[in-house]
Amino acid sequence: MIWFxxxxxxxxxxxxxxxxxxxxxxxxxHYSVSAVGxxxxxxxxxxxxxxxxxxxxVGFASxxxxxxxxxxxxxxxxxxxxxxxxxxxxREHGASVAYAVKWSxxxxxxxxxxxxxxxxxxxxxxxxxxxxxQWELQExxxxxxxxxxxxxxxxxxxxxxxxxxHFLFNTLNSISSLVVTKRNADxxxxxxxxxxxxxxxxxGDPNAPQTLEGELETIDxxxxxxxxxxxxxxxxxxxxxxxxxxxxxxxxxxQPLVENAVKHGLAPSETKVSIAISARAHxxxxxxxVENDCSVCNASEGGTGVGLRNVRDRLEAVYGQDGRLETIQxxxxxxxIVRLPLEFPSE
Numbered sequence: 423m424i425w426f427x428x429x430x431x432x433x434x435x436x437x438x439x440x441x442x443x444x445x446x447x448x449x450x451x452h453y454s455v456s457a458v459g460x461x462x463x464x465x466x467x468x469x470x471x472x473x474x475x476x477x478x479x480v481g482f483a484s485x486x487x488x489x490x491x492x493x494x495x496x497x498x499x500x501x502x503x504x505x506x507x508x509x510x511x512x513r514e515h516g517a518s519v520a521y522a523v524k525w526s527x528x529x530x531x532x533x534x535x536x537x538x539x540x541x542x543x544x545x546x547x548x549x550x551x552x553x554x555x556q557w558e559l560q561e562x563x564x565x566x567x568x569x570x571x572x573x574x575x576x577x578x579x580x581x582x583x584x585x586x587x588h589f590l591f592n593t594l595n596s597i598s599s600l601v602v603t604k605r606n607a608d609x610x611x612x613x614x615x616x617x618x619x620x621x622x623x624x625x626g627d628p629n630a631p632q633t634l635e636g637e638l639e640t641i642d643x644x645x646x647x648x649x650x651x652x653x654x655x656x657x658x659x660x661x662x663x664x665x666x667x668x669x670x671x672x673x674x675x676x677q678p679l680v681e682n683a684v685k686h687g688l689a690p691s692e693t694k695v696s697i698a699i700s701a702r703a704h705x706x707x708x709x710x711x712v713e714n715d716c717s718v719c720n721a722s723e724g725g726t727g728v729g730l731r732n733v734r735d736r737l738e739a740v741y742g743q744d745g746r747l748e749t750i751q752x753x754x755x756x757x758x759i760v761r762l763p764l765e766f767p768s769e
Contacts, residue, residue, distance in 0.1 A: 447511045451504045458499050459532070462492045463539055470543040474551070485544060489536040496536075497528035592685060596651050612650045619643050633767070634701060634710070635667040641680050641699070648684050656688055661700040669701075669708050670765045672736055678729030679712040679758045687716035687756060708764040715755040730758070737762060 469488045473481040501524050593616055600609035638660060649656055680697060688695040695716045702709050730747065737745030741762050748759040 447508045451507045454503045454507065455496070455500045458503070459496055459535070462496055462536075466492060466536060466540060467543050470540060471547060474544070474547050482544075485540050489533060489540050493529055493533035493536050494525075496532045497525045500528045500532075501525060592681060593647060596648070600651060608650050612647055615647050615650065619647060630673060631670040631765075632673045633667060634662060634669045634671060634708075637671060637673070637676050638662065638699070640674065641677055644677055644680065645684075645697075648688075652684075652688055655691070655694050656684070657694055657696040659696065659698045661698070663701070663703075666701050666703060666708065668766050669703075670767060671708070671710075671760075671762060672740055675733060675736060676710060676712060676760065678733055679760070682729050682758070683712055683714040683756070687714035691716045703764055706764050708760075708762050710760045711757055712760075713755060713757045733758075733760070 466488060470485055473484040473488075475481070476484060501521065593612075597609050597612050597616070600606070600612060642658075645656065645658055676699070680699070683697045687697070695714055698711075698713045698715075700711050700713075730749065734747045737747060737760070745762040746760075748761070750757040750759070
């Protein structure tokens, strides 16, 4: 388009004169030169693309040299085409002017045109390279995020499957204790309840979140197993506002805390032990506390057991620094406090 416009512009003197009729040799000459100039422009584009890979200084110098060579060549082509076409039609082309003067005039015109074209090509190549670099960077970030997401899912699955054997081991130990103490009917009932518990709680996606209400139902089902063993010695209280029942959290997150309260608080005690679960919203944070009041509780403050360590690791994997577990050893009892972002299922 640029070269066609230039060819038309060069014809304006012929058009404005208007008394010589249609000057076919002039039209053919100017548009022939424009066509050659267009071809040289594509050549310059290819050269500019290659020169950009040589570094800024070398590439710029090489592009400048290419502009000079192409402009000089086209200046010579312009003279040859004009003389040849006009000679073909038996016409003289302008006054007798020295070749050097003609060439230098053409060279001055073409070098300015090719300089503008080279700058435009260089700018477009730079912008395209920057856009491609940004796209590749975004793709790398996306792939890294996907890889991190897959790694987190694998980690969560591993933690969940680590937790399941831990839970089963503790429960089977409870059943074994019932058998040893000749409580065979209770042991059989506990086995049946365990089978039902596993069927309803462990069949789903281990990485899928569930509501706080669903987690509390899981805890109640688990304590149903332990009540067979401990009877009236186990007392449970749950304090959860209705507005938080649909709050989301990782599946099976609170059960290990309740299991620890039973194992370290209720099992060593000969008296009744109360386990209290409370949930509160503190701004954008969900806070759930699991507490027991056993005077002989032997859980350590650092929480070195599998259950507490597993809860900490899962909170970190899902929420990063926004999810954490705090433990408090008291003179009479132990408190585990879970803090995580307050989230609800999307509509």
